[in-house]
Amino acid sequence: MSLKDTNEHYGGVSRFxxxxxxxxxxxxxxxxxYFNDMPRGDEKSxxxxxxxxxxxxxxxxxxxxxxxxxxxxxxxxxxxxxALNAISKLVHWVLLLSVLVMAVSGPMLIWTRGADINxxxxxxxxxxxGEMHDLHEVMEEVHEIxxxxxxxxxxxxxxxxxxxxxxxxxxVMARMIKRLR
Numbered sequence: 001m002s003l004k005d006t007n008e009h010y011g012g013v014s015r016f017x018x019x020x021x022x023x024x025x026x027x028x029x030x031x032x033x034y035f036n037d038m039p040r041g042d043e044k045s046x047x048x049x050x051x052x053x054x055x056x057x058x059x060x061x062x063x064x065x066x067x068x069x070x071x072x073x074x075x076x077x078x079x080x081x082x083a084l085n086a087i088s089k090l091v092h093w094v095l096l097l098s099v100l101v102m103a104v105s106g107p108m109l110i111w112t113r114g115a116d117i118n119x120x121x122x123x124x125x126x127x128x129x130g131e132m133h134d135l136h137e138v139m140e141e142v143h144e145i146x147x148x149x150x151x152x153x154x155x156x157x158x159x160x161x162x163x164x165x166x167x168x169x170x171x172v173m174a175r176m177i178k179r180l181r
Contacts, residue, residue, distance in 0.1 A: 007076045009175045014072065017065040018176060024058050025099060029151055036144075049118070055106050056119035062103045066096050078170045091156050098150035105143040112136035 004011040010018070028051060035047035069092075077085045107125070110117045114131035116124040164172035 005072055005075060009075055009178075013068065014074075015176060017068055021062060021065045021099070024054075024062065025102075025150065026154065028054060028058075028102075029147060029154075032147055033151075049120075052106075052110065052117060053120040055103075056117045056125055059103055059107065062099055066100050066103075069096055075175055078164070078168075078172055080168070080170075088160065091153055091160070094149065094153045095157060098146050098153060101142065101146040102150060105139050105146060108139040109136065109143055112139055 002009075002011045003013050005014050031047055031051045031054075035044050035051065038044040038047070074092075077088065107117055111127040111129050112132045112135045114127060114129070116126050118124050161173055164170055
C-alpha cells in the first residue's frame with residue numbers, strides 16, 4: 001500500500017489519519033455533548049477531565065491531520081454534477097476548519113482560566129497566559145458553535161458516503177477503505 005495519495009486512491013497516511021481522527025473526533029464530540037448540560041458535580045468533573053485529558057493527548061495528531069490534508073493533493077473527484085463536487089469540497093473544508101477551531105479553542109478554554117491542561121495526571125501543558133475572563137467566555141461560545149457545526153458536517157459527510165456507496169455505486173468509499181495492491 002502506498003503511503004501517499006494518488007489520483008485514484010488515498011494513501012496509507014491519509015487513511016490512517018481519516019479513521020483515527022474520525023474515532024477521536026466523534027468520541028470527543030459525544031463526551032462533550034454528554035457532559036455539557038450536566039449540573040456541576042463529580043460525574044461532570046469525571047467526563048470533563050476525560051475530555052480534557054484526551055484532547056491533550058491527541059492535540060498534535062489532530063493538527064497534523066489537518067495540515068496533512070491541506071498540503072496533500074486528494075484523489076480526483078468522482079464524476080458527478082459540478083454543484084455536488086463544490087458541496088463536497090465545502091463540506092471537507094468545513095470539517096477540517098471545525099476540527100482546527102475545536103483543537104485551538106479547547107486549550108484556550110483551559111488557559112484563559114489561568115490553568116494548565118492536565119493530561120490524566122501524566123503531564124501538564126502549561127498555560128501561556130493568565131486568567132482572561134472575557135476571552136474565556138468567547139472561547140466557550142466558539143467551542144460550542146464549532147462542535148455543532150462539526151456534528152452537522154460529519155452527518156453530511158456520512159450521508160454523502162452512503163449516497164456514493166448505495167445510490168451512485170461509484171466506489172468512492174473504496175478509495176478510503178480497500179487495501180491497495
